[in-house]
Each structure stands twice: as C-alpha cells, then as structure tokens.
Amino acid sequence: MKNSPSLDDQVEMYRKMILVRRLEEAFGALSKEGKTRGPIHRCDGQEAVGVAATAMLGADDYLTSTHRGHAHYVGKGVDLHGIAAEILGRSTGLCGGRAGHMLVADVEKGMIGGNAIVGAGIPAATGMALSNQVLGNDRVAMTIFGDGASQTGIWHESLNMAALWKLPVVYVLEHNEYGLTVHSSRQGPTEDLSTRAAAYGIPTAIVDGNDAIAVYRAVAEMVDRARRGEGPGFVECKTYRWEGFSTSDMGGYQDPETIAEWKKRDPIEIARAALSGHIEDAKLDVVRTQAEEEVQAAMARALADPLPEFEECAYTRPYSEVL
Numbered sequence: 001m002k003n004s005p006s007l008d009d010q011v012e013m014y015r016k017m018i019l020v021r022r023l024e025e026a027f028g029a030l031s032k033e034g035k036t037r038g039p040i041h042r043c044d045g046q047e048a049v050g051v052a053a054t055a056m057l058g059a060d061d062y063l064t065s066t067h068r069g070h071a072h073y074v075g076k077g078v079d080l081h082g083i084a085a086e087i088l089g090r091s092t093g094l095c096g097g098r099a100g101h102m103l104v105a106d107v108e109k110g111m112i113g114g115n116a117i118v119g120a121g122i123p124a125a126t127g128m129a130l131s132n133q134v135l136g137n138d139r140v141a142m143t144i145f146g147d148g149a150s151q152t153g154i155w156h157e158s159l160n161m162a163a164l165w166k167l168p169v170v171y172v173l174e175h176n177e178y179g180l181t182v183h184s185s186r187q188g189p190t191e192d193l194s195t196r197a198a199a200y201g202i203p204t205a206i207v208d209g210n211d212a213i214a215v216y217r218a219v220a221e222m223v224d225r226a227r228r229g230e231g232p233g234f235v236e237c238k239t240y241r242w243e244g245f246s247t248s249d250m251g252g253y254q255d256p257e258t259i260a261e262w263k264k265r266d267p268i269e270i271a272r273a274a275l276s277g278h279i280e281d282a283k284l285d286v287v288r289t290q291a292e293e294e295v296q297a298a299m300a301r302a303l304a305d306p307l308p309e310f311e312e313c314a315y316t317r318p319y320s321e322v323l
Contacts, residue, residue: 011275016074024043066121167231168229208237242259
C-alpha cells in the first residue's frame with residue numbers, strides 16, 4: 001500500500017513507543033517521590049500518534065508540540081538522555097535545564113519546541129511553513145495538538161491562512177477525548193473535529209490513533225502533498241489518555257471501564273502484533289529489552305548529572321547568536 005512504512009520503520013516505531021512508555025512510567029514514579037520539578041503531563045496510551053506521525057520527517061522538517069509532547073520529542077529523534085536531563089532540570093539537558101518538560105527543543109533535529117500554551121504551536125508551525133514557502137525549499141512544518149487546542153480561535157485563523165496560501169504544513173490532531181479534565185463532548189458539538197478543517201478546503205483523514213501503521217500512512221500522504229506544494233493536510237487520530245491531565249491530577253472524572261477498554265488496545269501491543277508475522281518474537285523481545293535498558297541508563301545518567309549553576313540559568317547570549 002502507498003506510503004506504508006517498511007518493516008524497519010515499523011520496528012523503529014515499536015522501539016520508540018516502548019522508549020516513551022517507559023520514560024512516562026519513570027517520570028510518574030519520580031513525581032510521586034517528589035523528585036521532579038512541577039507536574040508531568042504523561043502520554044501513556046497515545047504513543048503511536050507522536051511516534052508514527054513524525055517517522056517520515058527529516059531533521060530539516062519543523063515540528064511544534066504541546067505540553068504533552070514526550071512522544072513527539074522521541075519520534076523526532078531527539079536524544080533520550082537530553083530529554084530526561086532537561087525534564088529533571090539538569091545542566092546537561094537539551095536546553096540547559098531551563099525549559100522543563102513542556103518546552104523541550106532541539107533545533108538540529110527540527111524540534112522547535114513544546115508549548116505550555118494550549119494551541120500555541122499551531123500558529124507557530126503555520127508561520128514556519130510560510131517561511132519555507134518564501135524560501136522556496138521543500139521542508140514541511142508539522143504541528144501536533146490536542147482536541148482542547150482545536151477549540152481555540154487561533155486554530156481557525158491558522159487553518160484559514162494555510163489553506164488560502166497553500167502552505168506546506170501538516171496538522172495532526174491527537175484526539176484523546178479530554179481537554180484538561182473536560183470531555184470533548186462538553187467542549188464542542190462536533191465529534192469529528194477534522195470536519196472543521198474540511199470546511200476550509202483542507203484534505204482530511206480520520207485514523208485509529210492507536211495503530212501506528214494507520215497513522216503513518218495517513219500523515220505520510222499529507223506530508224508528500226505538502227512537499228509537492230499542494231498545500232496543508234489534516235489528520236485526526238482517535239486515541240485516549242490513560243493517565244490524568246498531569247501528575248497533579250486527582251482523577252475521578254474518567255470512567256474506569258473506558259480506560260480498561262482502551263488499554264486492551266495498547267498501541268505498543270498493536271504494533272508488535274503487526275510485526276509478529278514477519279519478525280521472530282525473540283528478536284522483538286530483544287528490541288523491547290534494549291529499549292527499556294536505554295531508558296534506565298538515560299534516567300540514571302540524568303539523575304546523576306549536576307544542576308545548573310546560577311550563571312548557566314541567567315540567559316545572556318544575544319539573540320543574534322541564537323539564530
């Protein structure tokens with residue numbers, strides 16, 4: 001099938017989803033021990049979207065993320081230790097320990113950053129796409145955001161601009177059913193939010209967000225269109241957030257039976273099942289074990305790394321040196 005990931009791509013997505021899951025679990029445990037700085041917004045259960053949607057992007061392609069962006073970071077190829085160290089506020093973090101878990105960025109990987117402001121990555125990616133168009137390169141900008149962000153005015157303004165100017169940008173909606181603690185049905189009357197994008201003349205697709213292959217195929221088609229100069233694309237990925245809004249969330253508003261049903265559709269297990277007919281289980285076990293060991297090593301190293309000195313926290317470089 002067109003735009004299908006190769007077996008190597010599938011194995012890599014499987015590996016990265018395991019990295020993300022174990023990373024989230026590790027930070028959840030550290031948060032309970034009071035060893036993290038502020039709450040952590042986990043993405044357990046929705047790893048397939050961030051990992052698969054970014055799998056076809058190059059380092060030159062831009063990505064903006066959200067407050068729940070760990071899968072996006074890992075999917076874009078950002079260094080795992082750098083992520084862990086940044087979230088733990090260490091001087092060895094990707095941003096020197098200043099960004100925290102919501103604002104991780106790595107320009108060399110095209111990871112322009114997460115964003116703590118709901119929906120703020122959407123206009124940023126739209127502007128990056130405009131710059132690519134003006135410069136005449138074939139780079140694509142992508143933004144991954146949640147259903148809560150699709151209720152913002154800037155979402156509509158960005159889509160209107162992108163459609164009007166045929167900008168090379170791909171909008172990936174991580175529809176996990178909740179904006180903070182409020183179910184999507186209480187935030188808007190439209191079940192399929194991609195219909196709003198279609199109203200602007202933007203090609204859309206709705207996929208199972210827990211199926212990495214389905215996400216890859218749909219997003220890859222939109223990325224190819226954007227590279228050819230045919231304008232923006234929109235992919236709505238239906239998934240579910242297993243954990244609360246953040247580690248400070250007291251919970252109680254999600255139906256336990258609903259969570260249990262979604263856990264039966266674990267994206268990691270779906271990815272493994274798709275591979276099992278082509279790759280021996282023993283080899284997949286090795287991939288899983290090595291990924292888990294990689295997370296353990298990255299976390300141990302980050303925890304042992306030094307905190308930044310005051311001089312490191314005081315950002316004094318001229319803006320011209322950053323560009």
